Amino acid sequence: MGSEVLLEIKDLAVEFTAHQRKIPAVRGIDLTILPGQFHALVGESGAGKTVTSLSILRLLPPNVSNLRGSIKFNDHDLLQLSEEVMRNLRGREISMIFQEPAKYLNPSLKAGVQVMEAIRYHMGYSEKAARERVCELFEKVGLSDPELAMDRYPHEFSGGMKQRVMIAMAISCNPSLLIADEPTTSLDVGVQRQIIHLLLDLQRSSNMAILYITHDLGIVRYAADVISIMYAGKIIESAPKDVLFSSPLHPYTRLLLASIPSREKRGTRLQGIPGTVPNPEDLPPGCAFHPRCPLAQQKCKENVPPLVRIEAGHRCACFFPGKEFGSLL
Amino acid sequence: MASVPSPLEPGPNTISGQKGLRIPFFILLVRKSVRLLLTMLLIPTVVFFVLRVIPGDPALVVAGFDAPPEVVEDLKVKLGTNHPPLIQYEEWILSLAQLDFGTSLISNEPVLKLILERFPLTLSLAVAGMLCALLIAIPLGVMSAVRRWTLWDYGGMVFSQIGISLPSFWLGIILLLIFAVKYPIFPLFGGDSPWHLVLPSIALGINRGAVLLRLVRTAMIEELGKEYIITARSKGLPELAVRYRHALRNALLPVLTIAGIQFGYMLGGAIVLEQIFSLPGLGRLILSAVFQRDFPVIQGGTLFIAAVFSLVNFLVDLLYSLVNPRIRVG
Amino acid sequence: MKSILRVENLTKIFPGSGIIKRYPVKALDNISFSVEEGEIFGLVGESGSGKTTLARCILFLDPPTAGKVYYGNLCLNTVPWYQWKKLRSRMQIIFQDPNSALNPRLSVRRSLEEGLINLGYSKKQRNDTIRKLLDQVGIPYNQVDRYPHEFSGGQKQRIIIARALSMNPKFIVLDEPVSNLDVSIQAGIINLLMDLKKEFNLTYIFISHDLDLIAYLSTKIGVLKGGQLVEVGKAEEVLSHPLHPYTRFLLENPLSFHSKIQPLKTYTKETV
Numbered sequence: 001m002g003s004e005v006l007l008e009i010k011d012l013a014v015e016f017t018a019h020q021r022k023i024p025a026v027r028g029i030d031l032t033i034l035p036g037q038f039h040a041l042v043g044e045s046g047a048g049k050t051v052t053s054l055s056i057l058r059l060l061p062p063n064v065s066n067l068r069g070s071i072k073f074n075d076h077d078l079l080q081l082s083e084e085v086m087r088n089l090r091g092r093e094i095s096m097i098f099q100e101p102a103k104y105l106n107p108s109l110k111a112g113v114q115v116m117e118a119i120r121y122h123m124g125y126s127e128k129a130a131r132e133r134v135c136e137l138f139e140k141v142g143l144s145d146p147e148l149a150m151d152r153y154p155h156e157f158s159g160g161m162k163q164r165v166m167i168a169m170a171i172s173c174n175p176s177l178l179i180a181d182e183p184t185t186s187l188d189v190g191v192q193r194q195i196i197h198l199l200l201d202l203q204r205s206s207n208m209a210i211l212y213i214t215h216d217l218g219i220v221r222y223a224a225d226v227i228s229i230m231y232a233g234k235i236i237e238s239a240p241k242d243v244l245f246s247s248p249l250h251p252y253t254r255l256l257l258a259s260i261p262s263r264e265k266r267g268t269r270l271q272g273i274p275g276t277v278p279n280p281e282d283l284p285p286g287c288a289f290h291p292r293c294p295l296a297q298q299k300c301k302e303n304v305p306p307l308v309r310i311e312a313g314h315r316c317a318c319f320f321p322g323k324e325f326g327s328l329l
Numbered sequence: 330m331a332s333v334p335s336p337l338e339p340g341p342n343t344i345s346g347q348k349g350l351r352i353p354f355f356i357l358l359v360r361k362s363v364r365l366l367l368t369m370l371l372i373p374t375v376v377f378f379v380l381r382v383i384p385g386d387p388a389l390v391v392a393g394f395d396a397p398p399e400v401v402e403d404l405k406v407k408l409g410t411n412h413p414p415l416i417q418y419e420e421w422i423l424s425l426a427q428l429d430f431g432t433s434l435i436s437n438e439p440v441l442k443l444i445l446e447r448f449p450l451t452l453s454l455a456v457a458g459m460l461c462a463l464l465i466a467i468p469l470g471v472m473s474a475v476r477r478w479t480l481w482d483y484g485g486m487v488f489s490q491i492g493i494s495l496p497s498f499w500l501g502i503i504l505l506l507i508f509a510v511k512y513p514i515f516p517l518f519g520g521d522s523p524w525h526l527v528l529p530s531i532a533l534g535i536n537r538g539a540v541l542l543r544l545v546r547t548a549m550i551e552e553l554g555k556e557y558i559i560t561a562r563s564k565g566l567p568e569l570a571v572r573y574r575h576a577l578r579n580a581l582l583p584v585l586t587i588a589g590i591q592f593g594y595m596l597g598g599a600i601v602l603e604q605i606f607s608l609p610g611l612g613r614l615i616l617s618a619v620f621q622r623d624f625p626v627i628q629g630g631t632l633f634i635a636a637v638f639s640l641v642n643f644l645v646d647l648l649y650s651l652v653n654p655r656i657r658v659g
Numbered sequence: 660m661k662s663i664l665r666v667e668n669l670t671k672i673f674p675g676s677g678i679i680k681r682y683p684v685k686a687l688d689n690i691s692f693s694v695e696e697g698e699i700f701g702l703v704g705e706s707g708s709g710k711t712t713l714a715r716c717i718l719f720l721d722p723p724t725a726g727k728v729y730y731g732n733l734c735l736n737t738v739p740w741y742q743w744k745k746l747r748s749r750m751q752i753i754f755q756d757p758n759s760a761l762n763p764r765l766s767v768r769r770s771l772e773e774g775l776i777n778l779g780y781s782k783k784q785r786n787d788t789i790r791k792l793l794d795q796v797g798i799p800y801n802q803v804d805r806y807p808h809e810f811s812g813g814q815k816q817r818i819i820i821a822r823a824l825s826m827n828p829k830f831i832v833l834d835e836p837v838s839n840l841d842v843s844i845q846a847g848i849i850n851l852l853m854d855l856k857k858e859f860n861l862t863y864i865f866i867s868h869d870l871d872l873i874a875y876l877s878t879k880i881g882v883l884k885g886g887q888l889v890e891v892g893k894a895e896e897v898l899s900h901p902l903h904p905y906t907r908f909l910l911e912n913p914l915s916f917h918s919k920i921q922p923l924k925t926y927t928k929e930t931v
Contacts, residue, residue, distance in 0.1 A: 272846035
């Protein structure tokens with residue numbers, strides 16, 4: 001079984017120190033990604049999604065004061081590897097795309113040059129061979145006239161095109177895991193759709209796993225295989241898509257799904273979640289969701305519910321999984 | 330693939346309108362040249378009228394206030410100040426058009442010839458000084474930024490503080506005392522071999538480099554904090570490539586602007602340094618012209634420096650738009 | 660029903676930059692619609708479609724290049740500048756980013772007070788009004804002396820809504836009021852806006868890129884594309900019988916959570 005798992009995060013915890021205050025951004029999460037799987041990590045701002053993804057690449061900012069747990073990638077613990085070995089993995093085995101391609105591309109280097117870098121560095125291609133490879137990649141991600149596109153600077157592309165350049169860059173060395181941090185959030189509906197289709201296409205054609213970070217449940221519904229929901233630095237529920245959407249167990253997941261507006265809900269009141277998203281610096285004791293939870297009891301204020309397996313593939317961190325809200329709302 | 334392309338989706342190759350497209354370098358060159366030309370036409374006018382603002386007839390100033398009237402009259406004819414200002418202005422522009430800057434009152438040689446004799450030395454001093462400044466500023470600035478708040482950084486900052494505070498003439502004197510007097514490695518004065526330029530360029534370079542160092546450090550810190558650095562690292566690039574290929578490239582843009590302006594100033598002649606090292610440069614020419622009240626040389630020299638200054642700025646502008654593609658967006 | 664706002668052939672052209680040759684940009688092209696009292700006019704469009712420009716033009720924060728805007732029977736084009744101050748209080752606008760809409764140096768009380776002083780309220784009246792307003796938007800009154808940075812994004816948006824309400828507006832333009840907020844917070848703000856609308860008999864122009872949201876709350880829908888209003892009509896009609904292909908395209912977005920389009924594939928339990 002061991003070799004069948006691509007990435008296995010065990011009890012990962014990341015804590016930052018800023019202005020003498022400790023900020024527990026990620027508080028012990030377990031996450032498993034199989035080869036070729038589209039795994040969606042869903043959460044709101046401050047839930048710890050991006051920190052989780054940056055820990056996989058070991059690109060966390062320098063003010064990390066505490067890093068615990070293990071991240072096994074093909075049976076190697078990434079957190080134990082030397083910087084040099086890690087650097088060889090980045091961009092080659094694991095690569096990443098980001099929310100705002102405009103900021104994440106170097107403004108003064110031509111697109112072709114930026115895409116070429118990883119190929120030349122990791123695969124030792126000559127300038128000429130690398131150019132050919134970039135052409136190939138640009139065609140693959142849907143940038144027609146690749147020769148021309150290569151000599152363009154980032155600001156000469158539209159938002160969607162920039163994201164395509166980013167994707168070309170990320171897949172240039174055929175990685176087995178692509179981390180996508182809200183790659184379509186700043187894009188328009190049509191472009192969003194194209195980028196999602198492109199990612200799904202790449203995922204299937206080269207059996208590349210995708211860790212897709214988002215707060216957009218619509219995209220998740222459409223594209224994901226497995227979904228993990230994060231809240232305040234912890235994964236609170238994780239299940240295959242169909243299971244999660246047909247029988248969500250955690251009260252947060254259930255309320256979140258109910259709060260999305262739609263035309264069918266016209267005239268009815270939206271199901272909101274009371275309270276605010278907790279600040280990672282100042283988390284409530286026990287279950288971090290308890291101040292907003294209609295099911296909360298004394299037990300929830302004192303103990304942190306562990307993430308336990310409810311049924312095959314479905315895990316939930318709640319003392320009362322699936323309990324009816326009834327008149328509590 | 331289940332993708333059903335809709336006719337309304339933007340095609341995969343639309344590039345956002347006209348706005349983001351590059352202006353050909355040639356058009357940019359023409360535009361900037363026109364601007365340069367206008368400036369060049371404006372400079373003589375400004376120089377002319379600024380010098381006329383000095384109260385009293387220049388001839389009187391040149392000859393001295395107690396000079397006999399016929400000497401003054403003589404000078405007036407020589408300087409052309411016996412005509413009304415507008416006529417003078419016309420003559421000045423007309424003679425400039427023929428590259429005639431006038432004749433020195435002291436040596437009776439054409440001003441342009443005097444200037445062109447001195448200029449190569451000033452130019453090489455400026456180039457060497459700038460090189461020296463950049464050689465100090467870039468590596469130290471990058472090092473300071475990368476190892477922020479470490480001993481390296483503090484060292485760099487202390488060096489920069491001292492470099493900014495010490496006037497270059499004082500540094501020049503100290504360098505002279507050490508490396509020309511105590512240990513005579515370099516010549517004491519004169520300007521006929523590259524060896525003569527070493528000490529003054531170092532004195533100039535330390536001073537200018539100290540300013541640029543701070544600039545490089547600040548710009549590098551800013552760039553290293555930007556998102557594209559994470560991208561570069563996520564590609565698995567070695568740290569040196571991240572710093573120099575990605576960060577420094579962008580950090581140098583603001584540095585280039587300031588360095589360009591500094592270079593322009595240096596071309597005006599580092600007057601005091603030239604004096605200390607007895608270098609026959611442009612600065613010294615103008616300084617002695619001021620002492621000797623050699624009016625045509627002052628006027629011609631000022632004009633020349635102003636013209637060179639705008640030319641340098643023009644070149645820096647062009648260079649900047651070559652390095653920074655975002656400038657070339659209409 | 661009485662029309663409260665009527666826009667006729669509104670066009671906005673930005674002159675564009677450049678010394679020698681300018682390329683004017685037509686941000687809004689000949690837009691006409693009317694909003695009746697008590698309606699929610701949902702305006703949907705993607706980035707760059709001219710949504711925000713339209714909002715600003717309606718309120719004359721940016722005067723339109725051509726066309727007329729009527730507030731009731733009053734033509735806003737002819738209102739002299741010194742009458743605007745009074746008129747502005749009737750028409751409020753709430754923007755997307757709650758962080759930049761509040762002055763970070765003013766406490767909540769001061770932020771809310773400013774407008775009330777302009778309306779000539781006494782100290783006691785002001786305190787009473789502020790207490791009532793904060794109660795209505797769900798901010799505890801004991802936090803009234805705190806500063807904006809002490810509140811979360813959702814709370815800030817509530818304070819901004821309270822500030823808009825304090826001017827007794829007749830209608831409010833809401834420019835993407837929830838897009839910057841967390842998903843779990845959005846529903847609460849939407850509910851609040853709906854409650855306030857009922858209570859104060861407000862009229863909204865609700866601008867968003869999110870068709871699901873617009874479909875949920877609007878009574879009338881306008882679809883903006885490239886500066887043109889390509890479709891406008893009663894919400895039910897636009898939703899069930901869209902005429903313009905672009906509206907259909909938006910309605911058939913497979914990435915919408917409630918889309919009827921089947922997801923591309925599914926994993927069964929056994930494969931996990």
